[in-house]
Amino acid sequence: MKITCIGGVGTVTGSKTLVESNGIRILIDCGQFQGLKPLRELNWKPLPILPSTIDFVLLTHGHLDHCGWLPRLINQGFDGKIYCTSPTADVAKLILLDSAKIQEEDAKLANEKKYSKHEIAEPLYTVAQAEKVFPHFRVINPNDIIDLDAEIEAVFTNAGHILGACTVELRLENKVLVFSGDIGRDNDVLMFPPIKPKKADYVFLESTYGDRLHPETDPKLELEMYINNAIHNGGTIIIPSFAVERVQSVMYMIWKLKEEKRIPNIPYIVDTPMGISMLGLFTANKKWHRLPEHEFIAMCKMFTLISDYQETIDTIYNKQPKLVIAASGMVTGGRVLSYLERYIQLPETTVIIVGYQGEGTRGRELLEGAKEVKIHGKYYQVNAKVIEIEGLSAHGDQKDLLNWLSDLEEKPKNVFLVHGEDEPAEVLQLKIQEKYGFECIIPKMGQVFEL
Structure with a gap:
């Protein structure tokens, strides 16, 4: 063999x-x-x-x-x-x-x-x-x-x-x-x-x-802190996320925080067509995960789910503080790049990394403190706060x-x-x-x- x-x-x-x-x-x-x-x-x-x-x-x-x-x-x-x-x-x-x-x-x-x-x-x-x-x-x-x-x-x-x-x-x-x-x-x-x-x-x-070793800290507590700090500073939170499983995990934790009244009432947005499609797969494959159906339904209702790219553009240019979950998870492509083109240069922006970042990816560059990143052939200054929550991997x-x-x-x-x-x-x-x-x-x- x-x-x-x-x-x-x-x-x-x-x-x-x-x-x-x-x-x-x-x-x-x-x-x-x-x-x-x-x-x-x-x-x-x-x-x-x-x-x-x-x-x-x-x-x-x-x-x-x-x-x-x-x-x-x-x-x-x-x-x-x-x-x-x-x-x-x-x-x-x-x-x-x-x-x-x-x-x-x-x-x-x-x-x-x-x-x-x-x-x-x-x-x-x-x-x-x-x-x-x-x-x-x-x-x-x-x-x-x-x-x-x-x-x-x-x-x-x-x-x-x-x-x-x-x-x-x-x-x-x-x-x-x-x-x-x-x-x-x-x-x-x-x-x-x-x-x-x-x-x-x-x-x-x-x-x-x-x-x-994943940290013993509670990722939900970390999310709470970073969301509240960003909103207090009038900024937007961008969470690059893998559309499969990670988007849904992050949604669940944010929903729990909102249910417990620990984070403010701002727009919570999921902008990844594939991540939204995955929500349907969670409904169709209940035996593969442990999320109760009533919680799943309530979680989905809390978020604005964006599929149409014109809605993405409208959301990007809306100056209101907001939280956006968008793919791709390693910042190698997808709609998250459109958000970063607009927000990565703003010091009040917070980018939260929630998954593994492969060598050579933009996500790894951001984690390692890059001062600028290249997106669609153009360089952008990184003035946003970039943080990582390891416990969500x-x-x-x-x-x-x-x-x-x-x-x-x-x-x-x-x-x-x-x-x-x-x-x-x-x-x-x-x-x-x-x-x-x-x-x-x-x-x-x-x-x-x-x-």
């Missing part, structure tokens, strides 16, 4: 792991690279094997860094089945269409304003190409055994994190391989805790927060990741640490070796392992 780490190693984006066994090729996730330019450029390069020779894709969840390269895969010849849960299929459809639309718009804008280095800027894929992914989805139920081949089985188990997210257990050649996907938190506001594996010969574990921290390994009945032959930058992976490697004595490997991009 051969494992090739095509992506999602040394970085938190571009997740792709190829498993080859007895002539069958299985791709675990097919994510898009984000962040640093050298990483983004990998999206334009071909895979080390022909996509037409891949038999199956097993999709852990619907985030762009796990599903965002599927249109390219299919455009280049993949004609197999993509197995995932029902919510993952729905989330992936929303995310792929949104991604394609943004790329088409960005390419059009770059061509009109001529700020692309290319003679003609092209999208990575189009909306039409994204739509060609959907017929390949095969929806499965968690804990069911899926027969991929006469001697290959797959089982999906709940990983928390976002709606439909799962860990994938692959049984083949008398071995059990467990691919964690993204592990949620044991005490998440909306999601149930992840299910821990019992058996594994080899584990492929994400390490996003391998070097970090949907990723498990070091403690959660270590705990996820605690139910293994026997020592695995190896734990491969993937989906993490080098330093977090190295710290987690030491912690796993100290706590469990497991052999840990940190793969390199393109590295091949024979098991």
Whole structure:
């Protein structure tokens, strides 16, 4: 059996792991690279094997860094089945269409304003190409055994994190391989805790927060303080947020604060069409989250939900203090950029970062104290207050990741640490070796392992 780490190693984006066994090729996730330019450029390069020779894709969840390269895969010849849960299929459809639309718009804008280095800027894929992914989805139920081949089985188990997210257990050649996907938190506001594996010969574990413990502070209290301070100063609060799960988590906490009369009566706005669509998925997938229906309905009523872009423009130029939640979460695209173009230069503005910021993203630049940021080819001075609330992340921290390994009945032959930058992976490697004595490997991009 051969494992090739095509992506999602040394970085938190571009997740792709190829498993080859007895002539069958299985791709675990097919994510898009984000962040640093050298990483983004990998999206334009071909895979080390022909996509037409891949038999199956097993999709852990619907985030762009796990599903965002599927249109390219299919455009280049993949004609197999993509197995995932029902919510993952729905989330992936929303995310792929949104991604394609943004790329088409960005390419059009770059061509009109001529700020692309290319003679003609092209999208990575189009909306039409994204739509060609959907017929390949095969929806499965968690804990069911899926027969991929006469001697290959797959089982999906709940990983928390976002709606439909799962860990994938692959049984083949008398071995059990467990691919964690993204592990949620044991005490998440909306999601149930992840299910821990019992058996594994080899584990492929994400390490996003391998070097970090989420603070013990109450994120709701932090939100209360920052919102009240900003409004007292006559400013607007902008919360860049991932449309899937994070928007809904932030909405829930803000709604609770408003119910408890701890924050003022100002406009509370959600401006992300995909985030609004996700609210419908929460209604349709009640068994995947712990939010009571009556609270969910009340929460949605409190917010002004914006889909039409003219409403976005009107909201941007309304000088009244307000709170806006808008995608994208790493400030790499989406409507949040339009708000930042207007508000990032105003000292009374508060930008609250509520999720992981990949290397090379605008969100990471802002967190690291950038004095200016480039948006749509133009530089803007950063005079706004930029703060981070770590406790709102949907990723498990070091403690959660270590705990996820605690139910293994026997020592695995190896734990491969993937989906993490080098330093977090190295710290987690030491912690796993100290706590469990497991052999840990940190793969390199393109590295091949024979098991």
